[in-house]
């Protein structure tokens with residue numbers, strides 16, 4: 378396995394790989410790898426000849442009061458993990474190389490970036506779209522793998538690909554969860570024992586919402602009220618949003634006809650966590 382930190386070196390590697398007729402699959406991450414990331418790597422491994430993973434904590438997707446500085450970083454442990462999962466190249470550039478003095482180009486997927494997480498994290502998805510576009514220009518992947526946990530991010534990246542005629546295929550992977558249902562996240566490391574215990578109610582609430590839908594309730598107001606009640610019982614949790622929205626436009630729905638997404642964002646102490654599930658007729 379190769380560790381590449383230099384942007385030009387990564388570009389040359391990718392150009393040479395593609396010149397040899399080999400395909401590149403790509404898994405972008407911010408490191409602190411857990412089993413959610415590993416499932417992306419497994420998917421990437423089978424989809425491409427050469428598997429590249431990036432580890433880059435992207436400063437421009439964090440707000441001024443967010444956890445950029447404290448975000449968990451442990452490159453050596455991540456490299457060992459990457460090696461176990463047959464990653465060919467780990468690309469881990471320095472922030473100063475990605476955004477040198479005078480950097481001024483940003484990508485904004487305008488409408489999709491506004492609701493849900495966009496409301497409490499203005500600028501976040503602009504940072505995400507920009508770094509993903511830069512990484513795609515550097516790594517030149519045929520295929521890139523993203524997790525469905527960050528479904529708004531996934532929706533935005535797919536839209537960016539279409540709008541900018543980018544040639545990378547986007548593949549998504551289902552949410553990987555802890556034994557009690559909590560979606561795996563590098564930020565789960567921030568939770569103390571009580572907070573971690575409280576966090577399990579996020580998935581409990583989502584599953585209850587899905588059950589109601591599967592039983593035939595399609596009025597979002599009813600489902601959302603039940604989901605909200607389950608989370609509000611937990612004194613350690615503050616709800617950012619709970620919504621049922623159109624899977625493509627992210628617009629709130631009053632009735633679910635065939636398919637929608639139930640999405641939640643909460644804060645537990647200082648830790649912001651998100652989760653979601655698809656509601657789909659005939660899926661139960």
Ligand code: AMP
Nearest residue numbers: 406407408413523524526527552553561
């Ligand atoms: P991150 O390192 O948090 O930026 O995540 C990198 C990639 O891993 C993103 O595509 C995430 O959606 C994905 N990911 C994070 N957590 C999970 C999870 N629990 N299950 C599946 N994918 C995940």
